[in-house]
Amino acid sequence: MKIKMCDHIDISGIRIESSNSIFAICTINENQFVTYSCKKCYNEIKELEHEIISKEEFEKYLN
DSSP: OEEEEOTTSOTTSOOOOGGGEEEEEEEETTEEEEEEEEHHHHHHHHTSEEEEOOHHHHHHHHO
16 A cells, blocks of 8 residues: 655654554545654545554565
């Protein structure tokens, strides 16, 4: 599954506080991707068909 992160997430290892992070599985035209976004970008995700997941569940897709 594709993994998508918003531009506000620092992937160098310095993460935004988890309280400001949203982990979700989004579906567009039957294609799914996992996303890690900040609350600011979550408003864009809300427009899509989505399912919120836990940080632990998101990390399973990274392996």
